[in-house]
Amino acid sequence: xxxxxxxxxxxxxxxxxxxxxxxxxxxxxxxxxxxxxxxxxxxxxxxxxxxxxxxxxxxxxxxxxxxxxxxxxxxxxxxxxxxxxxxxxxxxxxxxxxxxxxxxxxxxxxxxxxxxxxxxxxxxxxxxxxxxxxxxxxxxxxxxxxxxxxxxxxxxxxxxxxxxxxxxxxxxxxxxxxxxxxxxxxxxxxxxxxxxxxxxxxxxxxxxxxxxxxxxxxxxxxxxxxxxxxxxxxxxxxxxxxxxxxxxxxxxxxxxxxxxxxxxxxxxxxxxxxxxxxxxxxxxxxxxxxxxxxxxxxxxxxxxxxxxxxxxxxxxxxxxxxxxxxxxxxxxxxxxxxxxxxxxxxxxxxxxxxxxxxxxxxxxxxxxxxxxxxxxxxxxxxxxxxxxxxxxxxxxxxxxxxxxxxxxxxxxxxxxxxxxxxxxxxxxxxxxxxxxxxxx
Numbered sequence: 356x357x358x359x360x361x362x363x364x365x366x367x368x369x370x371x372x373x374x375x376x377x378x379x380x381x382x383x384x385x386x387x388x389x390x391x392x393x394x395x396x397x398x399x400x401x402x403x404x405x406x407x408x409x410x411x412x413x414x415x416x417x418x419x420x421x422x423x424x425x426x427x428x429x430x431x432x433x434x435x436x437x438x439x440x441x442x443x444x445x446x447x448x449x450x451x452x453x454x455x456x457x458x459x460x461x462x463x464x465x466x467x468x469x470x471x472x473x474x475x476x477x478x479x480x481x482x483x484x485x486x487x488x489x490x491x492x493x494x495x496x497x498x499x500x501x502x503x504x505x506x507x508x509x510x511x512x513x514x515x516x517x518x519x520x521x522x523x524x525x526x527x528x529x530x531x532x533x534x535x536x537x538x539x540x541x542x543x544x545x546x547x548x549x550x551x552x553x554x555x556x557x558x559x560x561x562x563x564x565x566x567x568x569x570x571x572x573x574x575x576x577x578x579x580x581x582x583x584x585x586x587x588x589x590x591x592x593x594x595x596x597x598x599x600x601x602x603x604x605x606x607x608x609x610x611x612x613x614x615x616x617x618x619x620x621x622x623x624x625x626x627x628x629x630x631x632x633x634x635x636x637x638x639x640x641x642x643x644x645x646x647x648x649x650x651x652x653x654x655x656x657x658x659x660x661x662x663x664x665x666x667x668x669x670x671x672x673x674x675x676x677x678x679x680x681x682x683x684x685x686x687x688x689x690x691x692x693x694x695x696x697x698x699x700x701x702x703x704x705x706x707x708x709x710x711x712x713x714x715x716x717x718x719x720x721x722x723x724x725x726x727x728x729x730x731x732x733x734x735x736x737x738x739x740x741x742x743x744x745x746x747x748x749x750x751x752x753x754x755x756x757x758x759x760x761x762x763x764x765x766x767x768x769x770x771x772x773x774x775x776x777x778x779x780x781x782x783x784x785x786x787x788x789x790x791x792x793x794x795x
Contacts, residue, residue, distance in 0.1 A: 359701040362688055369681050376670055379663040386551040387733055392558045394609045400517035404493035406437035406509055407485050410459075411477035415500035416448040418616075423457035425503050432509035438492075440485070444477035450500075474567070475590035479583040486577060494521075494573045498613065502568050503530060505612040512571050515608045521576040522595075522603045524553065525569035525611035528744035532753060537624050538617040539756030540763035542745045543737050545615070549607075550741055551733075552664075557607040562657035564664070565598075565605035567591035569613030576603055588630065589638045596642055599657065600649070612744055625770050632774020635668040668771060675772040682718075689714065730761030 408426055412419050419441065426439050441454035442462045455461045464480045466472070478497070485492060494516050496509065508525070515523050526549045529542035553563050570591065577583070580601055585593040595605060618624045643662060650658035691697050692707035699707070734757040742750045756763075 356698060356700045358688070358697065359692075359699065363701075365681065365684070369677075369685075372673060372677055372681075376673065379666045379670065382660065382663045383552075384728070386555045387728060389555045389558075390551060390736065392555060394554055395557045395607065396610065397511060397514035397518050397520075397608065400514045402517050403433060403436050404513050404516055405491060406432070406513070407492040407495045408437065408439040408498060409442070409478070409481050409485070409495050410440065410454075410498050410500055410502075411442045411444055411474050411481065412446070412450050412454065412500040413444045413472075413477070414446050414448045414450060416450050416453055418501040419450050420453040420457045422498070422500060422502060423454050423459045426498075427458040429506050430504075430509045431506045432513070437509055440481055442477040442481040444480075445472065473586075473588055473590070475583070475586045478590070479586075482572075482577060482583045486574065486582060490574075492574055494571055495577070497567060497570045497572065499568050499615070501530070501616040503614045504569065505610075505614075508569070508611045508613070511608055511610045515606060516571065516573060520571070520606045520608075521573040522565055522598055523571040523606040523608045523611075524563050524565040525571075525613045526550075526553075526607075526609050526744060527566070527568060528612050528614045528741075529617045529746040530614040531617055531619065532746040533748075534617075535619045536756060536759060537621060537763075538619050539745075539753055540760055541617040541624060541627075543734050543753075543756060543760060544763070544767065545617075546737055546741055546745055547733060549609070549744075550737060553607040554609060556660070557609075561660050562599055563605040563607040564661070565591070565595045568615055569611065571608070571611075587638050588633065589635055592635065593638050596638075596646065596661070599661065600645075604657065614744075614746060617746075624766070625773075628767060628770035629774035632668060632671070632771040635665065636774075639665055639668065671768045671772040674768050685714065686711070726761045730764065731757060734760040 410419070410422065423439050423441065427434075430437065439459040440462060441451070441459040442464050443451035443454065444464045445466060451461045451463060462481055462484055464477045466476055482495065485495060494512070496512060498504070504525070512523065512525075527545050528549075529538065529546070531538050532542035533539065548564070555561075556563050567590075576598070580598065580603075583590075583594065584597060585591075587593045598605070618627050643665070646658045646662050649655065650662070689707055689711035692699060692702075693704060693711045694708075695704060737745070738750050738753045738757055742753055745753060747753050
């Protein structure tokens with residue numbers, strides 16, 4: 356019968372779709388299974404480089420003073436060897452005043468073009484200025500306006516730089532993980548990439564995915580590559596991919612920890628993930644096939660690993676559309692075929708009965724396995740080992756998020772998918788952790 360042929364065709368397509376999902380998923384499974392690999396440490400260097408901390412800030416008067424003051428007062432690094440720069444980008448509040456009061460060198464950046472109201476442009480402005488100073492600095496450490504870092508941050512980044520590293524990322528922790536369910540879940544999601552993904556990449560010799568917060572960029576690399584050559588909404592990912600094309604491998608400096616402000620509500624989580632999905636698609640469309648081709652022409656597995664990792668942005672579209680639609684159809688069709696609801700010619704009713712219950716058993720096993728491995732076990736491991744980097748004072752504060760974490764991953768997939776269907780847009784993030792500065 357025609358409906359049996361249709362079912363077979365759709366089932367074959369579904370097998371292909373599942374294989375497309377399984378390949379990048381296996382990469383993530385590998386990261387989890389290799390949790391036992393020791394972290395990479397960098398030999399302590401007696402030689403100290405000159406460092407410029409660079410912060411782009413748009414109307415950040417509520418957090419900028421505390422961020423700058425923390426850098427000025429708490430870094431275990433010779434004070435005369437580092438400066439803090441704040442690019443006050445189109446500010447209409449006291450960001451510049453408070454940053455300068457806290458000890459920063461302030462650069463004023465005013466650009467009336469609304470298309471330029473995103474982080475890339477003030478960052479480029481600040482980096483161009485730093486490069487114009489000649490050899491005054493050896494490397495730059497980029498931070499967001501609400502970021503805090505551990506006291507050893509500059510020192511361990513310097514150790515990596517003195518060992519020959521031009522481009523590196525820190526461990527991304529959280530400042531406010533215990534604030535709400537959403538901060539807990541978001542923190543664990545981002546910490547996953549540090550504790551599992553980034554550590555395994557570093558130990559296996561793959562390129563670390565260098566994101567914005569806490570990124571280290573050497574001045575020699577910036578000069579050799581023409582400065583900050585990115586303007587997209589996902590400029591940090593764009594810069595990482597561009598440098599990979601140039602032959603600069605990102606590294607992971609795990610003992611350097613940047614504490615970020617995590618979204619504390621469903622709306623904030625939705626807005627962040629929507630922006631990530633939208634920006635990633637606009638960035639990857641022109642670069643995905645080039646990276647894939649580079650893997651075959653160079654044999655550098657880092658290109659394939661980046662493709663497989665970022666493929667999750669596209670996979671969310673499949674998970675949110677094809678998977679639910681096909682399996683609703685699949686179980687309805689098998690149910691009618693197995694229990695005598697339609698005329699059959701290609702296969703018997705018994706055959707469809709067996710297929711129905713085999714499918715139920717296999718799907719239930721896979722879903723339980725994914726929930727246990729990527730949800731409960733992963734989240735529990737992170738809470739037990741890295742709770743302080745999650746911005747919590749105790750493990751007990753985060754245990755509630757362990758049980759709900761798998762459901763957050765579903766929410767993450769749906770919101771990223773919505774972002775992939777949206778026009779790229781940048782919005783000012785709501786600040787949760789810093790509160791109003793005491794100097795206002």
